[in-house]
Amino acid sequence: MAKQDRAIRTRQSILEAAAVVFDERGYDAATITEILARAEVTKGALYFHFASKEELALAVIDAQLPAIPEPGERPVLSKMQELVDMGLIFAHRLLQDPLLRGSVRLTLEHGGTSLHRSTPFIGWTDLSTQVLVEGKERGEVLPHVVPSDTAELIVGAYAGINTMSQVVNQRADLERRAIVLYEHLMPSVAVPSVLARLDISPGRGARALAEIEKARVDSAEADATRLVTPAGV
Template sequence: MAKQDRAIRTRQSILEAAAVVFDERGYDAATITEILARAEVTKGALYFHFASKEELALAVIDAQMPDTVQPAAPTSSSKMQELVDMGMIFAHRLLDDALLRGSVRLTLDHGSTNLNRSSPFHGWTELHTRILTEGKERGEVLPHVVPADTAELIVGAYAGINTMSQAVSNRVDLERRATVLYEHLMPSIAVPSVLARLDMAPGRGARALAEVERMRKSALDASEADEAEELGAAPAGVA
């Protein structure tokens, strides 16, 4: 188990180091030598986990999916607030999450013509489609909205403001741009009663992320309490 944990940590260290190098230099200019130096691992350790620079880059790209595209729990009972919160949390995390920044740089880096960068776009679009569909079933979405088409529009528009924000301010203003985007898009998506309750204000990303983390902690505490109770109830001599 200790050996497995060490391998997991080594793989994560390599991913994070590669993300920093890819974010700074882009895919084509980044070198394995730079990544090894930043990760402080041997070439053998890197190639044990990743067969090539391309495979490593694809792993960095895919690393944004579990936490960003599939949050552990919705931050609101409103599906449209959940939709907004995904983008606001994403903008907030990009400020200091090196792995996410590297993933985004690779995803939006058009110079890397041989790199398949489509998975995050598919993942985001599928998730937005599902949430919009659920929102429509709940009566939160206007009748004319086609979830799949609207999902593609949101994902494409967000990629656009992300690229612009990176060029203009190194993403410092991304959350403000996300707020403006949602303020313009959501009136054509959400029914008025839901729209009036949406929190799209600057700072929503930090607030929503804190709420998600509280829910995760509560779920973890409850799980640990249940486990302790089961162990306490076990008959003597039973491990």
């Protein structure tokens, strides 16, 4: 078990180091030598987990979606709040998580044409579609809205503001740009009663993420209590 845990930690260290190098240099300019130096592991350790730079880059790209909370992971006022929170949490985490930044750099850059970059776009679109469908079933979404079309619009627009914010000021204003996007978009998506209750204020991403982390801790503590409490007590 200790050996397995060590292998998991080593793999994660390599992923995080690679993400930093990819974020700084891009796929084509990044080298295995730089990644090894950053991760402080041997070449054998790296190739034990990843057969090539391309496979390593794909693993970094694939790390993007699991970083985002699943729909329904915490109670929220509405599915449309959940939709907004997904984008605002992402903006918040992008400033703090090097693995996420590396994943986004690889997804959005135009070099390294051999990389299959569509996974995050498809994943984000599917996730947004799911939330919009559930919102429509609950009467939160305007009748004319086609969930899949709206999801594609949100994902595409978000990718655009993300790229622009990165180029202009290293994403220092990404939260503001995301807020402006949702302020303009959500009146065309949500029914007025739901729209009036949406929280799209500055700091919402951090607050929503804190709520999720607290819910996870509470759930883990409840599970632990059930395991140690004798039956019938």
